[in-house]
Amino acid sequence: MSARLIVDLDAFAANLRLVRERIAPADHMLVVKDDAYGHGLLPIVRRAHAEGVRWFGAFDTATGRTVREELGPDARIFVWMLESAADLSAAVDADLDVGVGNALLLEDLAALGPRPADALRPRVHLKIDTGLHRNGIRTEEWPDAVARAAELQRAGVLGVEGVWSHIAEASDAEDDAARALFLQARQTAAAAGLSPGFAHLAASAAGFTRPEFREDLVRIGAFAYGIAPAGGPDADSLGIVPIASLRAEVITTDGTHAHVGVGSLDGIPSPFGGMLSVRTPGGVRRVVTVRADRLIVEGWDGMTVGDEVIVLGAGGLHTATELAERIATIGEEIAVRISPRIERVYPGAPAR
Ligand SMILES: *Cc1c(COP(=O)(O)O)cnc(C)c1O
Numbered sequence: 001m002s003a004r005l006i007v008d009l010d011a012f013a014a015n016l017r018l019v020r021e022r023i024a025p026a027d028h029m030l031v032v033k034d035d036a037y038g039h040g041l042l043p044i045v046r047r048a049h050a051e052g053v054r055w056f057g058a059f060d061t062a063t064g065r066t067v068r069e070e071l072g073p074d075a076r077i078f079v080w081m082l083e084s085a086a087d088l089s090a091a092v093d094a095d096l097d098v099g100v101g102n103a104l105l106l107e108d109l110a111a112l113g114p115r116p117a118d119a120l121r122p123r124v125h126l127k128i129d130t131g132l133h134r135n136g137i138r139t140e141e142w143p144d145a146v147a148r149a150a151e152l153q154r155a156g157v158l159g160v161e162g163v164w165s166h167i168a169e170a171s172d173a174e175d176d177a178a179r180a181l182f183l184q185a186r187q188t189a190a191a192a193g194l195s196p197g198f199a200h201l202a203a204s205a206a207g208f209t210r211p212e213f214r215e216d217l218v219r220i221g222a223f224a225y226g227i228a229p230a231g232g233p234d235a236d237s238l239g240i241v242p243i244a245s246l247r248a249e250v251i252t253t254d255g256t257h258a259h260v261g262v263g264s265l266d267g268i269p270s271p272f273g274g275m276l277s278v279r280t281p282g283g284v285r286r287v288v289t290v291r292a293d294r295l296i297v298e299g300w301d302g303m304t305v306g307d308e309v310i311v312l313g314a315g316g317l318h319t320a321t322e323l324a325e326r327i328a329t330i331g332e333e334i335a336v337r338i339s340p341r342i343e344r345v346y347p348g349a350p351a352r
Contacts, residue, residue, distance in 0.1 A: 002249035003262040003342045007039050008314060009047045009349055011243040015224050016051050018239050023207050026214035029078060029200065031221030032067065033059035034336040039225055039244055040344040042070055047349070048224075049075065057219045061087050064096040078125065078219075080135070085111065092122045097161060101127035101135035103145045106152060114156045124149065125162030125198065128185035130178035132166055142185055146192040153194070162198035163189050167213075169205040169229075179213060205229050208238065226314075227331040228321045235319060245314040246338060250307040251294060258285075258303045260295040262311055267337035268295065271327050277317045279310040284317060 020028050030053045036044035045056060045067050055076045058064035064079040071077075073095070080099025082088045085108035091098050092112070100106060106124075115121050126149060129136030137145045152158050163186050167178045182201055189196065200217035202210070207218035222228075226242035228235040235242060248262035258280070264270040273289040273296075282300020289296040297309065310316040312323065312334075321331030 002251060003266060003311075004247055004345050005038070005338055005342050006245045006247060006314075006345045006347065007043065008243050008245070009043065009346055011226065011241045011314070012039075012044065012047060012224065013051050015226055015240050015243065016048060016053060019207075019218075019220050019224055020052075023214050023218045023220075026207075027055060027217050028053060028224075029055035029057045029076075029217050029219045030224055031057035031059075031203070031219050033057065033063065033221065034332075035340070037221055037225050037227065037332055038335040038338045040346070041066060043344070043346050043349055045070055055217060057221070058096070061091045061094070061096065064091060065094045068094050068096065080125075080127065088122075092120060095120050097123045097125060099125045099127050099164065100149075101129070101137060103137055103141055103148065106145065106148050106158075109158050110152055112157070121156070122158040123161040124158050125164050125196070125200075126160060126189065128163065128165050128182060130165040130167060130181040130185075130201075131174065132168060132178075134166065136165060139181060139185070143188055143192070146189045146194060149189075150193045160189075160194045160196050162196045162200060162217075163194075164198075164200045166203070167201060167206060169203060172210075175206055175210070175213070205232065222332055225335065226319075227335060228319065230321055230325050230330045235321070242314045242319050244320075244335070245310060245316060246312040246342075247308055247310050248295075250303060250305050250309065252305060253299065253303050255299070257288065257299050258297045258307070258309070260297050260309045260311070261293070262295060262342070263291050263293040265292045266339045266342055267334075268311070269323075269327055269334070269337070272323060275326055276311075276323065278312075279316050281307050 030048050060081045064077045078097045127136045165182050167175050199215040202213040202218050204220045204223040206213040226240045248260050250258045251261040252259045270290040276287040285298040287295045320334040324331045324334050
């Protein structure tokens with residue numbers, strides 16, 4: 001396969017610095033779900049760790065364990081997609097911080113029993129549902145849940161380290177309403193005797209533009225990878241740079257068109273036929289059709305098998321977000337669709 005995703009880790013580091021300066025004194029939790037948004041988990045977490053990132057948002061237990069094995073004990077790794085008691089206990093054993101968005105999970109933790117003084121005590125971040133209705137403890141269940149968590153903390157079963165939520169970041173008014181519920185939930189937790197060190201609510205968009213949403217930690221994925229919000233300010237005006245460049249080679253030519261070796265099965269949505277332009281050695285050319293295994297691209301003088309074409313991202317014509325907007329989705333969705341079969345290349349990264 002000729003296609004490659006070239007990931008510029010120096011550009012990634014520059015985005016990380018920008019994110020940190022922007023949200024300081026809040027700390028940055030780098031979200032690395034979905035294989036670090038398709039950029040490749042291990043090279044991303046290694047570089048972030050070398051740049052001083054200490055909080056990682058891993059989403060699921062398996063990803064969290066992989067990050068723990070890679071980075072060792074000084075990283076804080078947060079997971080919140082916990083489907084079962086087994087999942088939860090695996091997360092605790094791997095020294096992960098667990099997001100608890102369901103009071104039943106507290107009982108699963110209670111069932112693990114009091115931990116010996118030298119054992120890892122589950123570090124819990126209680127999630128209040130502030131309106132997204134994904135997972136999160138409902139406001140009406142919150143007082144009982146924090147009371148139960150406080151009881152379990154006193155019994156040595158767990159430690160409540162955080163109170164958190166997730167917001168839509170689609171309208172300021174909705175986010176403000178969510179934040180009001182969040183602040184109330186923190187007060188209720190405090191009144192129940194909990195004093196968690198970490199409150200976290202915002203992701204990229206609110207973290208960047210709304211200081212009052214930053215609290216102690218901001219969970220940022222998209223902007224760290226240079227992915228701007230669909231329908232929002234572009235990367236340039238945010239000061240972030242796309243870190244990935246999808247490239248592929250000409251695999252054959254048919255006189256008028258070049259056939260470029262990346263297609264819909266590799267993650268280029270087929271509706272892009274006719275609306276995508278790519279950078280070729282002969283200049284900018286339009287993609288006429290997206291087939292399963294190739295792009296059919298308007299030809300150029302001297303086009304030859306092996307010519308490199310920049311399809312998407314850095315050096316190309318479009319960012320993931322610009323393309324996403326044309327099919328009414330978000331840049332992350334384009335980034336994570338790039339098939340795992342496509343080799344990720346990290347120029348200049350130390351060999352491992
Ligand atoms: C994905 C995710 C984030 C990161 O969102 P971005 O917009 O990519 O910064 C933060 N928090 C939670 C719970 C998420 O699922």
